[in-house]
Amino acid sequence: MRRVVVIGGGSSAGAPAAFTAKAFYKDASVTLIKREEKTLVPCGIPYVFGTLKGVDDNVFSNERYEKRGVSLVIDEATKINRERKVVRTASGREIPYDKLVLATGSSSIKPPIEGIDLKNVFFVEKDYEYIRRFLEALGGKKKVVIIGGGFIGVELGDELRKRGLEVSIVELMPHCLQAAFDDEFCELAETKLRERGIKIFTGCKVESILGDGEGRVRGVRLDGGDVLDADVVVVAVGLKKEVSLATDAGLEVDERYGVVVDEYQRTSDEDIFAVGDCAFKRSFFTKKPSMIMLAPVGSYEARIAGANLFEPRRRNEGVIGTFSTAVGDLALAASGLTERVARAEGIRYVVGSVEIPDKHPPTMPGIRRIKMKLMFDAKTETLIGGQLSGSYVVGEIANIIATMIRKKMTVDEVATAQVGTHPLLTAPPAFYHITQAAEDARAKL
C-alpha cells in the first residue's frame, strides 16, 4: 500500500493536503503528524478574544480526520530520514512514507526589542495552550499596547476593544494594513478603529518594552521618548517560516522565502512536497519570490500538492493574494497588486474607482455603500488588482475580482461581466460595482 505522510496539522495547509491526498489516492494510507491534541483555526485566533466565547470555540475538530480516513499521530516530527524514507518523532516512533508533505507553517517573529521577555508580553501564536494562557492573563487588565498594525494586530485590537480594554496600536509604517491596501483604504480602516476608541500610532518605532521592576510589563517606549502605559503588550510584527525539519533533512531552503518548491509543490526531493507558510511562493504577476503567508494560499497549495503526490496533475500559477478583514461593521478586502507594489515593480496601470450601494434602489432599508477601485495593466489592459470596503459582503466580492485577475480578464471583459443582481442582495444591474469600476478605467485607457 502506498503511504502518504503529512507533517503539520494546521487547518489551512496540513489538513487539506491530507484530505486532498486521500480523495485523489483512495488506496493510499494517509497519516498526519501534529504536535498538539488541540489545533487552533489560525484565522479565528483574534476572535477568541471577543466575538467567540473562548479558545475552545476555535479548535479544528480531530474528528474530521477520522471521517475522511486520515490517521492521526499526535507527536512531534523531529527528523526526516530521506534515505530510509521515514519520519522520526519525539516519542521515538518511526513513520515510513512513500510521499511526504511538509506543512510546518510559521510562528511569530520575536524581534530583538529590550523587554520582549517580560511577563504579560504576548505573541499571537498558533498554539492552544499559549492562547489559553494569554486569554487568562487578560483578566483584570485595562491597557493593551499592540506592536504591529497588520491584519492580526488590527483584528486583535478590534476584538480586545470588544472586551472593554483600552487599546493602542503602534505601527512602524505610515499606515495600518499597508501590506494589503493603498492609503485611502488604510485610512478608512484607521478612521473606523479610532471611532471604536482605539488609539493608533503610525510611523512609530518601538524603542523598548518597559518593565515594572518586578518582571512585569508596564509600558512601551516609542522612538522619541513617548511612553504608552500597558498591562499587556502584544507583539504582532510578522511571521517566521518554520523550516528547520527541511533544512536538517538537506532539502533546498531559501533563507527568506522558505522551502523551495516547483510549480507542482515538489521540493528538491521529488518524494517530498511543501505547502503553506513554510513553502516558497512566487507572485502570480511578476513570478518573483513572494512573502505572502495566508491561510487560503496554504489551502490552494495543499489542493495542488495533494493531487500531485503520485502524478503531476495541478500546477501552481503563483500567488495572487486575496485578503479580507473587518473592523467593527466595516469590511475591507483586496486582491492582487496594490498601486504601491505596481509602482515599485514599474508596472504602468490605470485605476477605475466607484462608490456604489450594496442593494438597490437607493431607498432600500439597511443599504450600505461599497467603495471599490480596480487596477488594470495599461499595456495588456488586464485586471491586476482590486480593493474594496463596505458591508461584510465585500469578502465574497473580492473573490469575484480574484477570479477575474486569475483569468487575466481585460477591462472590456470585466466591464461586460455577466452577473446576477437583486434588490435585496446586490448593487443594481446598470451600476454594478465591478462593471462600473471597469468602465471608469476604460475611459482612462
Added chain:
Amino acid sequence: MRRVVVIGGGSSAGAPAAFTAKAFYKDASVTLIKREEKTLVPCGIPYVFGTLKGVDDNVFSNERYEKRGVSLVIDEATKINRERKVVRTASGREIPYDKLVLATGSSSIKPPIEGIDLKNVFFVEKDYEYIRRFLEALGGKKKVVIIGGGFIGVELGDELRKRGLEVSIVELMPHCLQAAFDDEFCELAETKLRERGIKIFTGCKVESILGDGEGRVRGVRLDGGDVLDADVVVVAVGLKKEVSLATDAGLEVDERYGVVVDEYQRTSDEDIFAVGDCAFKRSFFTKKPSMIMLAPVGSYEARIAGANLFEPRRRNEGVIGTFSTAVGDLALAASGLTERVARAEGIRYVVGSVEIPDKHPPTMPGIRRIKMKLMFDAKTETLIGGQLSGSYVVGEIANIIATMIRKKMTVDEVATAQVGTHPLLTAPPAFYHITQAAEDARAKL
C-alpha cells in the same frame, strides 16, 4: 455632430446603453426617448409592496441623465423612418439619428383566461401609474391569489405577506422557480414560502378567474374545480417582448425571440441596435435562441451596444443567465445551466454538492449554512452551472460562479480557486464552498 438616439428608458437596458454611448463617444449627442416621466426600477417593483415605503421609493432618477450628458425626451416613439433616419413621436416631433438603439423592453403576458379583465385583477407592469393604482387597490383587501410562481410571483407573494395579506400562489409547473432551479432548490424556496404562511398550489392550472357579478374579482377556479377566494388576483405568468416599432420599421424580428441582432447587438439595419428584453438572445452554452429576460442581461447588452455604435469593440458571448432572489431570510441564486436543461440538451455532466457554513469557525455567532451544487461538463470538465442557497451573501457568490462559467474554468481550476477568506465574512479556507463542491465533482469524473 454624431447623433445617438435610444428608445426606452428602462434602468437596466435603455439607460446604460445611453450612458455607455456617451462614455465611448464623448463628442456625440445622446438623446433618450421614454414614455413616462417617472420610470420604475423593474427588479424593485415587488419590493414597493412590502419592504419599500411605496412606489416613489422605486423610481429611477432622471437626474442621472443630465449628470451624464444625456438629453431626455419624455414622449412616445411611434415610428422609425429608416430612410430619413428619424424617430417620430406621439407629440409629432421628429428626432434624427445616426445610430439608434432599441430598448423597448417587455410587458406582462395577458393570458386568455376567462375573467382576466375583472376589476382587481392586476399584472406586474413596469409602469409607475399602474403600480401606484395596484398598490392603492390593496387597501382593505385580505386575500390575494398570484397566478405564476416564477421570480416575480414568488417575490411579490413574499412582499404581500409582509403587508399581512393572505397569499396563495398557483403555478402550472411542478415547482415554483423551476425555470432557474432544480427541484431540491425549488423545494427549499417552497418550504420557506409555506413557513411564511403562503399557500402554494403547484402543478395546478387556472381554469378561470371568477367575478362577483358586479365586475369585481372574487376568486380563482382551478382545473378540477377547486376555488380559491380572492379580493385581488395577480397574473405573473411571463413577459412578452415589445417589438412593434421594430416590426413596423421592417427590421428582422423573430416572432418568439424578438428583434434579431448579431453578436455586436446590430439589427438587420447596421445603424440600429437592440438591447434588453426586446432583443434576440443566444445561450452561452448551446448558442441556441434563449428566452431569458433579465435586467443584468439587458445591462450586459447595453454595455456592448453602447461601445459598438460607431465601431465594433465588444462582442456578446451569449447569455449565461445568473439569477438571485430571496424568500424571507433565505436567498437563492443560480448561474448557467440547470440539470433539467442539461438533460434536455443531451449534455453529460457531473454534479458536486456541499453544505458549508458562511463564516468560520462553526461556533461563529450568526453563522448560516450555504447549500451549493456545481455542474461540470463530463467531457470538457468545464463548469456549466451552479445553484446555491443560504444567507444574502449567496447573491455575490453566484457572481463568482458566473465568472468561472464564462471563463470556461475546469474542475481542477475551480477546485484551486485563489480566494480570500475571513472568519466573519466567508467559509473557511480549507472548506470554501466553491472549491469543495469542485473537489466533490472531481472525485466523480
